[in-house]
Amino acid sequence: xxxxxxxxxxxxxxxxxxxxxxxxxxxxxxxxxxxxxxxxxxxxxxxxxxxxxxxxxxxxxxxxxxxxxxxxxxxxxxxxxxxxxxxxxxxxxxxxxxxxxxxxxxxxxxxxxxxxxxxxxxxxxxxxxxxxxxxxxxxxxxxxxxxxxxxxxxxxxxxxxxxxxxxxxxxxxxxxxxxxxxxxxxxxxxxxxxxxxxxxxxxxxxxxxxxxxxxxxxxxxxxxxxxxxxxxxxxxxxxxxxxxxxxxxxxxxxxxxxxxxxxxxxxxxxxxxxxxxxxxxxxxxxxxx
Amino acid sequence: xxxxxxxxxxxxxxxxxxxxxxxxxxxxxxxxxxxxxxxxxxxxxxxxxxxxxxxxxxxxxxxxxxxxxxxxxxxxxxxxxxxxxxxxxxxxxxxxxxxxxxxxxxxxxxxxxxxxxxxxxxxxxxxxxxxxxxxxxxxxxxxxxxxxxxxxxxxxxxxxxxxxxxxxxxxxxxxxxxxxxxxxxxxxxxxxxxxxxxxxxxxxxxxxxxxxxxxxxxxxxxxxxxxxxxxxxxxxxxxxxxxxxxxxxxxxxxxxxxxxxxxxxxxxxxxxxxxxxxxxxxxxxxxxxxxxxxxxxxxx
Numbered sequence: 001x002x003x004x005x006x007x008x009x010x011x012x013x014x015x016x017x018x019x020x021x022x023x024x025x026x027x028x029x030x031x032x033x034x035x036x037x038x039x040x041x042x043x044x045x046x047x048x049x050x051x052x053x054x055x056x057x058x059x060x061x062x063x064x065x066x067x068x069x070x071x072x073x074x075x076x077x078x079x080x081x082x083x084x085x086x087x088x089x090x091x092x093x094x095x096x097x098x099x100x101x102x103x104x105x106x107x108x109x110x111x112x113x114x115x116x117x118x119x120x121x122x123x124x125x126x127x128x129x130x131x132x133x134x135x136x137x138x139x140x141x142x143x144x145x146x147x148x149x150x151x152x153x154x155x156x157x158x159x160x161x162x163x164x165x166x167x168x169x170x171x172x173x174x175x176x177x178x179x180x181x182x183x184x185x186x187x188x189x190x191x192x193x194x195x196x197x198x199x200x201x202x203x204x205x206x207x208x209x210x211x212x213x214x215x216x217x218x219x220x221x222x223x224x225x226x227x228x229x230x231x232x233x234x235x236x237x238x239x240x241x242x243x244x245x246x247x248x249x250x251x252x253x254x255x256x257x258x259x260x261x262x263x264x265x266x267x268x269x270x271x272x273x274x275x276x277x278x279x280x281x282x283x284x285x286x287x288x289x
Numbered sequence: 290x291x292x293x294x295x296x297x298x299x300x301x302x303x304x305x306x307x308x309x310x311x312x313x314x315x316x317x318x319x320x321x322x323x324x325x326x327x328x329x330x331x332x333x334x335x336x337x338x339x340x341x342x343x344x345x346x347x348x349x350x351x352x353x354x355x356x357x358x359x360x361x362x363x364x365x366x367x368x369x370x371x372x373x374x375x376x377x378x379x380x381x382x383x384x385x386x387x388x389x390x391x392x393x394x395x396x397x398x399x400x401x402x403x404x405x406x407x408x409x410x411x412x413x414x415x416x417x418x419x420x421x422x423x424x425x426x427x428x429x430x431x432x433x434x435x436x437x438x439x440x441x442x443x444x445x446x447x448x449x450x451x452x453x454x455x456x457x458x459x460x461x462x463x464x465x466x467x468x469x470x471x472x473x474x475x476x477x478x479x480x481x482x483x484x485x486x487x488x489x490x491x492x493x494x495x496x497x498x499x500x501x502x503x504x505x506x507x508x509x510x511x512x513x514x515x516x517x518x519x520x521x522x523x524x525x526x527x528x529x530x531x532x533x534x535x536x537x538x539x540x541x542x543x544x545x546x547x548x549x550x551x552x553x554x555x556x557x558x559x560x561x562x563x564x565x566x567x568x569x570x571x572x573x574x575x576x577x578x579x580x581x582x583x584x585x586x587x588x589x
Contacts, residue, residue: 030491034530181482181525184533185489187553188498197489199533224482224503230552232331232502233483251531252489 002162002170003142006154011135015094016081019043019071019111020126029062032201032251039249043069043111045124049246051106051115051217052279055255056200056247063197063253064246066216068103068121069111070130082193085112086136087242087258088153088282094131098123104284105132106217107244107258108151109195118289137192144168146267148228150191152260159281160219165269172240172261173219173273176210180224180233184252191227195244195256214255217284218243219276227262238268242278294463294471295443298455303436306379307392308368308413312427313343328360330550331502336360341407341546342367344425348547350404350416350518351580351589354556355501355548361557362547364517365404365422367412368431380411380494384437385543385561386454386583389415394429396421402583403433404518405545405559406452408487408495414545416585445471447568449529451492453561460582461520466570473541473562474574476519477512481526481534485553492528496545496557515556518579519544522571528560539569543579 021043028036041049041064049058050066058064070091072078089105091114101123103116112132116124136153141162147170149157163171178198182205186196198214200206214220219242226237241257248254261268279285315326327335341361348357348364368389370376387403399421405414415431440450440458448471450458464472479499483506487497499512507513515521520543527538546557562569580586 030530032531032533179482181480182534187488187500188486188551189553199488201527201531201533202535205534205536226331226502226552229329229331229333231485232552233485233500233506234503235506250489251527252533253531 002164004154004157005140005142009135009138009154011133012084013131013133014080014084015077016070016072016112016130016132018045018124018126018128018130019069029250031249037249041065041246044126045121047121050285052277052285053216055214055216055243056212058246061247061249063109063248063256065109065111065113066106066245067113067115068124069113071111081112081132082108082110084134084137085132086134086151086153087260087278088156089135090133092131093124094129096125096128098128104282106278106284107195107242107256108193109245109256113244115284115288141170144170146265147261147263149261150227150259156278156281168267169269170267171269171271173276174221174240174270175218175274175276176272177221177223177270178211180222183222183225184254187231191231191259195258196231197248197256198254199252200247200254201251214243215277216243216246217278219278220257221270222257226264227259228264234264236266237264238266240268294465296455296458297441297443301436301439301455303434304382305432306382306435307430307432308370308376308379310344310366310425310427310429310431311342311369311412313340315340328551331552336550341409344422344427346422348517349586351578351586352517354515354517354544355513357547359547360549360551361407361554363407363412363414365414365416366401366425366431367414369410369412376410377494379413379433380406382435382438383413383433384435384452384454385559385579386457387433387435387437389431389433391425392430392432394426396424401431402585404579405543406495407546407557408490411495442471445568447566448562448564450562451560457579457582470568470570472570472572473522474520474577475522475541475571476573476575476577477515477521478510478571479512479521479523480510481523484523484526485555488532490532492530492532492560492563496559497528497532498549498553498557499555500553501548501555502552515544516578517544520577520579521558522569523558527563527565529563529565532560535565537567538563538565539567539571541569
């Protein structure tokens, strides 16, 4: 069992609200074959796509954010939402008809996403205030200073079945492995804040690697990806991430991988496990129906 | 006998677009910055160096890209229009090789050449001779005779041209391979897996970055001696619509903007041609640099 510094972390409640989808006046976007298309998926309450559902295969889809999208209207307060929230954190509705209902953070994509009990989803209203109990910023694994933890709650980290080994090696169960060359949009954005996208335009390559079968919440490995201080290319580096949003028709975009662990050297070993998904680890759908 | 390569330049529309010479700014919001002018490098080191923008006097087309104490530096002058829609027109319609003229200030009437485009603005880069740069002021207006939007190469429906002046196209020494692919002289071939920032954007108005964090990988692909203005190929990479990884696709672009300390960033390549189905065959030629092709530097 890995040991962490979780008893030294500060748990802070911060505010967000359920954020509506938005579109430009010209709603067309180009798909990867250059065709003009109107697509959707970002913001709002997504009623029929949740963590545990397929990441790909949806029609007219643009970065579908599973469950409920949350953001703060004030930029600085929203930066707090974006940086302090960790996957696995608890969230509570604090206004409206669903006041008092608890949910779980499942990813960060500019907005942060949460899953709520299914019998409460119909009571949620765009604009409802929520309180996120942020916990995880500063999280470290004792004895493994070369492995950095990003945007991951202690609950998720401890539930992932990570096996400590000799020579500073950790073994992490993952659903699949992805080459860095397939990673696109988001390469340049802060790791602690937002994911980056698996490019799915090359359908043959994606099928060959089985990456058309990803499930929202899957834990995956990305090779030659160093996310210690931003996302840079480094041979031998390895990053572990969570599939936090779904596919997009747009070229250079696709299912989002949110970083949770990264190492500049091959000191993270992976073990293939089809059950490596945050839904299983945090029992999200089991708890939420 | 070599086959003539024709294009549709006599059908293209030449139109005026304008920008103003912009100053350098230290923004506190772009990714990688920490609320101060310091940026955090991919090694985790706080770094304070000149950013993009401003008039860059001592780094010119044809000079090495790597090794400068700067981040995303923009050789020559960078221009932008204050109005977003006019700026989009400036950035989409301007093509590398287009003529630019200073319309105000002390060097009114001086001529330059569009040499690239880069993001976070976006901006157009203009090459001026050193004596013009010396007298150029921030805020001077520069008008571009934009020409190249809609450029097609006859017989190559699959090749999309962006940001490419037909005059430059005709100087690129293109030829036709036995398998009918278009042979394009380039100074280097960049593997698509090294492309970072820019993926997911459209190919029409800015650049894609070669990540330079792994120096061994750069050495292996002979990318350590890249120069500003080099025409390079990017393999397994499509930029004919949006920019993304695609097995077999080939993008050709011009090295426009300087290296970066930030993760996911590096020298910016402005796409000028792309074939999703790989109808472009890159051919190595150390002279494939726009400073040479457009006779901008006789000292190289």
